[in-house]
Each structure stands twice: as C-alpha cells, then as structure tokens.
Amino acid sequence: MIALALLLVALQWDLASGWGYKNGVLHNSIWLEQAAGVYHRESRSGKYQLTYKEAKAVCQYEGGQLATYQQMEEARKIGFHVCAAGWMAKGRVGYPIVKATFNCGFGKTGIIDYGHRLNKSERWDAYCYNPHAKECGGVLTEQKRIIKSPGYPEEYENEQICYWHIRLNYGQRVHIRFLEFDVEDDTSCLSDYLEIYDSYDDIHGLLDRYCGDELPEDVFSTGNVMTLKFLSDSSVTAGGFQIEYVAVSPPTEPDDTKQTTEMPETITYT
Numbered sequence: 001m002i003a004l005a006l007l008l009v010a011l012q013w014d015l016a017s018g019w020g021y022k023n024g025v026l027h028n029s030i031w032l033e034q035a036a037g038v039y040h041r042e043s044r045s046g047k048y049q050l051t052y053k054e055a056k057a058v059c060q061y062e063g064g065q066l067a068t069y070q071q072m073e074e075a076r077k078i079g080f081h082v083c084a085a086g087w088m089a090k091g092r093v094g095y096p097i098v099k100a101t102f103n104c105g106f107g108k109t110g111i112i113d114y115g116h117r118l119n120k121s122e123r124w125d126a127y128c129y130n131p132h133a134k135e136c137g138g139v140l141t142e143q144k145r146i147i148k149s150p151g152y153p154e155e156y157e158n159e160q161i162c163y164w165h166i167r168l169n170y171g172q173r174v175h176i177r178f179l180e181f182d183v184e185d186d187t188s189c190l191s192d193y194l195e196i197y198d199s200y201d202d203i204h205g206l207l208d209r210y211c212g213d214e215l216p217e218d219v220f221s222t223g224n225v226m227t228l229k230f231l232s233d234s235s236v237t238a239g240g241f242q243i244e245y246v247a248v249s250p251p252t253e254p255d256d257t258k259q260t261t262e263m264p265e266t267i268t269y270t
C-alpha cells in the first residue's frame with residue numbers, strides 16, 4: 001500500500017514536471033519530441049515494430065534520416081529523453097536517458113547503447129534526424145504572434161514536421177485565431193494535418209486535428225501553454241496557414257477598467 005502511494009506521488013510529480021507516458025513510452029514531454037533535429041518515431045501499429053530497413057524508411061518519409069549516435073548525444077544534452085530503444089544510423093540501437101529511473105536505462109544516464117545489431121530484422125523504434133524540420137516551429141513567448149506554415153505564402157513542402165510551443169505568463173491564456181487555412185484534405189486528416197494541444201507537449205490534451213480548407217473556429221487554452229504540431233507527408237501539398245495567437249490576461253481587480261480582451265463564456269472541445 002505504501003509502495004503504491006509512493007508510486008502515485010512519484011507519478012504525479014512526473015506529470016506535473018513535464019514527464020509522462022505516451023503509448024507506454026516514458027517521454028520528457030517538454031517540447032522535446034524534436035531536439036536539435038532529433039526525434040523519436042514508432043510504427044503506426046505501436047512500439048517495437050520496425051526493422052532496420054523500415055526504421056530508415058520512416059525517417060526518409062519525413063525528409064530525414066536515422067540519427068547518428070553523436071546527434072543523439074547532442075539532443076540528449078539539451079534534455080531529449082525517451083524510454084524506448086530505437087534504431088540509429090549504421091544499425092545501432094539505443095535510447096537517450098537524461099533522468100535515471102529504476103525501470104528505464106538501468107538507473108544510468110547517457111545513451112543506453114545496445115550496440116550495432118547483427119540481426120537487422122529485430123524490431124525496435126526509430127530515432128530520426130531532420131535538420132530541415134528545425135526551420136519551422138520553436139518556443140514562442142511573445143504576447144502576440146502570427147504562426148505560418150513553412151514557406152508561407154508559398155505552398156508548404158512535403159515531409160515537414162513543426163512544433164510550436166507557446167508559453168505565456170502564469171495566469172494568462174492563449175487565444176488562437178485562424179486567419180488562413182488550407183491543408184491537404186482527407187477524411188481523418190492522416191496525410192497532412194495541424195494538431196493543437198492544450199499543453200506544452202504533444203502527449204497530453206489534444207484538442208483537435210485540422211485539415212481541409214474551411215477556416216476553423218477560435219481555440220482557447222485552459223492554462224498558459226499550448227502546442228501546435230504540423231505534419232506533412234511525402235505527397236500533395238496545399239496553400240498552408242496563418243494563425244494568430246494572442247495572450248488573454250485575467251481581469252486584475254473587479255473595479256479596473258474593462259479588459260479589451262474577453263474571456264470566452266464556455267468552450268467545448270470534442
């Protein structure tokens with residue numbers, strides 16, 4: 001019982017500080033799905049499903065290649081932590097550990113290295129390196145800003161992956177307004193899409209996934225952070241998007257002059 005309670009406390013602490021599980025994989029969720037151009041990918045059918053050849057194809061599909069050990073270590077140094085072994089360049093397998101835990105990385109930190117695998121049919125995840133993808137996205141802290149798809153107003157390119165992490169002052173909220181929107185349309189938005197998360201990562205709080213050319217409604221965060229993720233696949237592009245975000249500050253005193261920005265009465269997310 002005590003052990004369970006301690007585990008729960010530890011779990012709460014982890015979630016509060018930006019660590020969490022996604023599909024059973026422990027991530028450091030702080031904007032670091034992609035760090036220094038390195039990011040983690042698993043098969044669409046789940047964890048540990050990719051042969052070496054398939055892992056290479058996954059990275060190439062997104063315009064990158066398998067990360068080298070050195071690139072992994074550079075990413076790890078700035079906080080890239082994923083508790084799942086994946087293919088790297090030259091058939092090496094390993095994963096980056098920043099924070100020592102019992103059940104991940106044998107209590108060590110560093111690149112946990114399984115070495116160059118002789119059997120390339122083994123199934124692991126993949127670690128990709130895509131320097132081009134770094135040209136979009138970033139951490140945004142301004143009170144107001146326009147976010148554009150890569151290359152806008154030109155059509156966006158294939159194989160882009162961008163993360164914009166908005167972080168405002170404590171107590172503020174993020175108000176998102178779509179100014180222009182045109183992303184390759186398909187029924188489930190599987191090819192190209194924009195996702196908005198009501199959190200500082202792309203693990204918690206998915207609000208919606210967008211594609212097509214209808215202008216979506218405004219979106220508000222519940223806290224002072226929000227994440228936008230844009231992904232385009234290897235075929236068919238479209239006009240792209242311009243999205244504005246504005247910080248919404250809470251009313252200070254009841255008697256103060258009226259705030260120019262209004263808080264929404266009710267917001268329903270589905």
Ligand SMILES: *[C@@H]1O[C@H](CO)[C@@H](O)[C@H](O)[C@H]1NC(C)=O
Pocket residue numbers: 119120121122123
């Ligand atoms: C290589 O790995 C695959 C998948 O784990 C396994 O099915 C196969 O038997 C292995 N081959 C050899 C030669 O060990």
